[in-house]
Amino acid sequence: MTSSIRQPRIRRLNTFVEKVRAGGLEGVLHGPDLVTVLAPNNGAFAGREQSLGFEGKYILRGSATAAELRMSGSIKSLNGTIVRFAGSNGEIKVGRARLVRPDIECTNGVLHIIDLLID
Numbered sequence: 001m002t003s004s005i006r007q008p009r010i011r012r013l014n015t016f017v018e019k020v021r022a023g024g025l026e027g028v029l030h031g032p033d034l035v036t037v038l039a040p041n042n043g044a045f046a047g048r049e050q051s052l053g054f055e056g057k058y059i060l061r062g063s064a065t066a067a068e069l070r071m072s073g074s075i076k077s078l079n080g081t082i083v084r085f086a087g088s089n090g091e092i093k094v095g096r097a098r099l100v101r102p103d104i105e106c107t108n109g110v111l112h113i114i115d116l117l118i119d
Helices: 011-022 026-030 054-058 066-072
Strands: 035-040 059-061 074-076 082-088 091-094 097-106 109-114
Touching: 011 026, 011 035, 011 054, 026 035, 035 054, 035 097, 054 059, 066 074, 066 082, 066 091, 066 097
Parallel strands: 035 109
Antiparallel strands: 035 059, 074 082, 082 091, 091 097, 097 109
């Protein structure tokens, strides 16, 4: 990953990046607005098929650290889905997914890598 969400270079996110491009949301990551991205790693897609349009629930308006997500309890995603956050024992979850690599700072927001798809 470079310093920007708009140029994802983390190999373990290839599947997510492909889905974002296919869903036409790459422009959101190129825009001037700050975003928070909950990016499922490649393993999260194993054996699961997601329809196009799912990507919007992984992108939140504004920049939020893991601690801010946990404190918020829930945030509305780009596609209108309410995404719920919880934390205990130093672990932060979004639904059943864990933030396995939180708080990757980027010039246009924050990236959090998660280990499962959000139901």
